Amino acid sequence: MMRDRRCWSCGVGVADAPFCPGCEVIQPPDAGVDHFALLGVPRGFQVDRGRLEQGYQERQARFHPDRFALASATERRHSLEWATQLNTAWRTLRDPVLRGGYLVRLLGGRGEGSTASGGQAGRADMNDGDPEFLMTVMEMREELAELSANPVGTGERVAQLRQEIERRIATELTGLEKALTRALAATSAPVLAEAERHLDHLRYHQRFIEELERLEEELA
Amino acid sequence: MSTATQQQGSITMTERAAARAREMLGKRGTPEGAIRIGVTTAGCSGMSYKLEFCDSVAAEDRVFDSHGIRLVVDEKSLLVLNGTLVDFETAQFRSGFKFINPLEKERCGCGESFKV
Amino acid sequence: MDVLLDIAEPGTAPKPHDPRPRERRRVVGIDLGTTFSLVAAVDLQGKPACMPDSAGSVSLPSIVHYPGVGGAVVGQVARDLAITHPQDTIASVKRFMGRGLTDVAAGGYRLRAGSGGMVQILAGERWRSPVEISANILDELKKRAEEALGGPLHGAVVTVPAYFDDAQRQATKDACLLAGLEVLRLVNEPTAAALAYGLDRGREGIYAVYDLGGGTFDISILKLARGVFQVLATGGNSALGGDDFDHRLAELFLKEMGIAQPTPGDLHAARRAARQAKEGLTTSATASVRLDRPDGSPYQREIDRAAFDVLTQDLVRATGAPCRRALKDAGVTLEELQGVVLVGGSTRMPAVRVFVADLFKREPLVDLDPDQVVALGAAIQADVLAGNRRTDDLLLLDVTPLSLGLETMGGLVEKVVPRNSPIPTARAQDFTTFKDGQGAMAIHVVQGEREMVDQCRSLARFELRGIPPMVAGAARIRVTFQVDADGLLTVSAREQTTGVEQSVAVKPTYGLGDGEIERMLRAALEHGAADLDRRHLQEARVEAERVLHALLSALAADRSLLNADEMATIEAAMTILRGAMAGDDQRAIQEKIQELDRATTFFAQRRMDHNIRNVMTGRQLTDFE
Known part of the structure; x- marks a missing residue:
């Protein structure tokens, strides 16, 4: 998809080129380009970590504001926009939960809380059709609250809780990957409900881990 | 014949200044070139030293040889530069050529202009 | 000061007092420390080096003494004066930067809350802000650097503790502004140290930088690869130090x-x-x-x-939790660490070294001077930003040290930018109204990790007005946080659904407001201007003396070259200049010097021609013989 775009500085047609082919000046980034394309990694739930890091670093080396410290104000602004967009993309793709939510959104799902523009409304909505999960979560939270109230000598139980939550997270991630792989391969409108359910569970687990970590710090 | 000519003036460079000048001439692509030194005047408020690459020698120029570097000086400037030694100084954070001129009597505060 | 010249292309040699075109820009790195401050630059060999004072010491004690009359005294002399004038001599001013009265311990000083709640200190019979006191230290370093580099500075990279919040960073930048320093970039201290370390040995891999200074503690986890210095996580305590x-x-x-x-x-x-x-x-x-x-x-x-x-x-033990948290945030295990670098004078304490070795399960690296390494790294980054390095082989990628968020219902914090987000960054969060017809919304920006607003640092408050009447929950107010490459925050808010655009940009108010900086700059200029005027007047008089003296000796030698009219013109110009010298107007003196110059140019020319004729005559005689 070539865009009809002209260089802001010299007026030459630049299409999608980050630097003007005529005067070599930096162009504003395309806000519509997706994170995978921006960092040069294939779209999918599994991301090659080495390739992601290299793509990110190589691009920051070209676009970072430090490279434009002596350039005009407009060039510095565009470089800031590039660096900001690269950082958002990198942060999203390196974290499996953020990455999963982002993929759901790309496929047309809600993917709440997964990106910079995540909405406030409906944020902590719990899926009603999941009473078993809700029950487990509530039991674990209650236990954590009890442990936090009287943390002395709870080290062993806290460690067990961590193992348990990490096992649950791993299971959810495997489920998320399967659901997303199916959705990505779908020829018609993909079914995203399952991926969204895994993401909701993962967000609950993440919040639990944050509280667990607070207790762990207290114990350390 | 002018053996006497050379006795009437002398401009010299230290060895390290000549080495540096040779390096800079080489970098510029004119390894056989000369260096022009001179003064610019500004009424009575003083003069300042001038150091340039030299691409053409005029009739009123005098040429000195110092450690293999040709130093070109116009006759007017020679009057106030006679006996000058050009040195190259290197401090930790800056370096450059320095004029040691026996005729120089005063300098302005910042060192950029002088009087004879 | 000796002027050192370059060889210029023909016809381009600069005239006296013209600015010189230079290949390299004069830039420095500054470590504005709690107890000591240093300035460094990349030397002619391409290596960073700290600049010493005339006594050979590179560390300037960060102590400023204010006598009742006269200018500030900075450094070792001020330190000696602290014994006899403890209240007029301010040490460790860095711990007051961007801080309110309730945040700090007085430590024997006379404090009050200034505008915006910021601390002010009474010293030298005047209330002064920490920004102003820091500017005095920066000024001293600037003078030292300009002497060593042979001219005015183009700019500086100034370091701050990684764990400094927005108000502390803003205050540091304001101090630079006040000292007349162009800030190329604020760089986190451990990041600067890593830069110096990484370059020194061409090191690669993941490193922890443990930086315990005079008043602050930082821990940073960095990845060094192919010239990219990427901060993975940072943590610390900006009120813990030697x-x-x-x-x-x-x-x-x-x-x-x-x-x-x-x-x-x-x-x-x-x-x-x-x-x-x-x-x-x-x-x-x-x-x-x-x-x-x-x-x-x-x-x-x-x-x-x-x-x-x-x-x-x-x-010592209080430094442990931030280290563990930073490792976890970075997603790095102890086994993956390549090494631990010690920075800051306080890491010389044996107990600290033992603690670090135990915590990270390895002996820390100490091969660079822990006092100098931050300034050295800052000098390298300054060199990069000034375009002095020929190759673009270095890049620093840093993160936000603390989470940034907004107050929501019930005094809770909604995090918008989590800690350790790579900068620059922009993040948006949508909010809505909770009452029917609500026309305005209060936006309260906070920084910190706690869940309750009153446990976080308040950075700014503003109100988004003019929200059109809607039922509760219908409005969509998007609040955008932008953090630039210096780690400084800008917040804006906009109501989206109705297409009515309301946009407010705020800078944190805890530091100095723009108005206050302006007022201080003006005061400093007026204050300094008076001193400067006196100095300029004195310089003009000395210059006039010199011109007159030179002219008199020329007249004594070559008066015969002038006719009576010419002589009268020159004497008139001399009399006018003497008249101006008796007055206090420096500009008038300079004008008259120039007039005298113009009136005597022909005389200077004629003397030169005359001398040349003499030389030529002499040569011809010689040649005849």
Whole structure:
């Protein structure tokens, strides 16, 4: 998809080129380009970590504001926009939960809380059709609250809780990957409900881990 | 014949200044070139030293040889530069050529202009 | 100062007092420390080096003394004056930067809340802001650098503790502005240190930088690969440093001396003795302390390292939690670490080294001077930003140290930018109204990790007005946080659904408002301007003297070259100049000098021609012989 775009500085047609082919000046980034394309990694739930890091670093080396410290104000602004967009993309793709939510959104799902523009409304909505999960979560939270109230000598139980939550997270991630792989391969409108359910569970687990970590710090 | 000519003036460079000048001439692509030194005047408020690459020698120029570097000086400037030694100084954070001129009597505060 | 010249292309040699075109820009790195400050630049060999003062010392004590009259005294002299003038001599001003009265301990100084709640200190018969005091330190370093580099500075990279919040960063930048320094970039101290370390040996891999300075503690986890220095996580405590160890020891001395209510002088003396004892204990097993009691009798005591370690062990241990958290945030295990770098003078304490080795399960690296390494790294980054390095082989990628968020219902914090987000960054969060027809929404920006607003640092408050009447929950207010490459925040808010655009940009108000900076700049300029005017007047008079003297000696030698009219013109110009010299107008003196120059140009020319004719005549005679 070539865009009809002209260089802001010299007026030459630049299409999608980050630097003007005529005067070599930096162009504003395309806000519509997706994170995978921006960092040069294939779209999918599994991301090659080495390739992601290299793509990110190589691009920051070209676009970072430090490279434009002596350039005009407009060039510095565009470089800031590039660096900001690269950082958002990198942060999203390196974290499996953020990455999963982002993929759901790309496929047309809600993917709440997964990106910079995540909405406030409906944020902590719990899926009603999941009473078993809700029950487990509530039991674990209650236990954590009890442990936090009287943390002395709870080290062993806290460690067990961590193992348990990490096992649950791993299971959810495997489920998320399967659901997303199916959705990505779908020829018609993909079914995203399952991926969204895994993401909701993962967000609950993440919040639990944050509280667990607070207790762990207290114990350390 | 002018053996006497050379006795009437002398401009010299230290060895390290000549080495540096040779390096800079080489970098510029004119390894056989000369260096022009001179003064610019500004009424009575003083003069300042001038150091340039030299691409053409005029009739009123005098040429000195110092450690293999040709130093070109116009006759007017020679009057106030006679006996000058050009040195190259290197401090930790800056370096450059320095004029040691026996005729120089005063300098302005910042060192950029002088009087004879 | 000797002028050092380059060889210019023909016809392009600069005229005297013209700015010189230079290949390299004069830039420096500045470590504005709690106890010491340093300035460094990349030298002609391409290596970073700290600049010494005339006595050969590179560390400038960050101490400023304000006499009742006259300018500020900075450094070693101020440190000596602290004993006799404890309240007019400000040490460790960095811990007051961007801080409110309730955030800080007075430490014997006279404090009050200034505008925006920021601390002000009474010294030298005037209330001064920490920004202003820091500017005096920066000014001293700037002078030192300009001397060594042979001209005015193009700009500086200034370091701040990684754990500095937005108000502290803003205050640091304001201090630079006040000192007339162009800030190329604020760089986090551990990041700067890593830069110096990484370049020194061409190191690659993941490193932890443990930076315990005079007043701040930072931990950063960085990945070094192919010239990219990427900060993965950072943490710390911006109110924990070597000073606290001194204070702990000083409290013990004062207690043993029976001083319950120490005067500022008592505090200074006890802390000075404590610092000396602490420094002594880095190399010896015991140190002896001598102080005078209020009744004049001597207080004397030996302290050994073990006792000192027990007294301060909670301070050392307090650095552990931030280290563990940073490792976790970075997603790095101890086994993946390539090494641990020690930075800051306080890491010289043996107990700190033992603690770090134990915590990270390896011996820390100490091959670069922990006092200098931050300034050296800043100098390298300044060189990169100024375009002095020929190759673009270095890049720093840093993160936000603390989470940024907004107050929501019930005094809770909604995080918008989580800590350790790579910068620059922009994040948006949508909010809505909770009452029907609600026309305005209060936006309260906070920084910190806690869940309750009152446990976080308040950065700014503003109100988004003009929201069109809607039912509760229908409005969509998007609040955008932008953090630039210096780590400084801008917040804007906009109502989206109705297409009515309301946009407000705020800068944190806790530091100095733009108006206040402007006022201080003006005051400093007026204040400095008076001094400067006097100096310029004096310089103009000296210059006039010199011109007159030169002309008189020329006239004594070559008066015969002038006719009576010409002589009269020159004498008239001389009289006018003498008249101007008697006055106080520096500009008038300079004008008259120039007029005299113009009136005598022909005379200078004629003398030169005359001399040349003499030389030519001489040569011809010689040639004839």
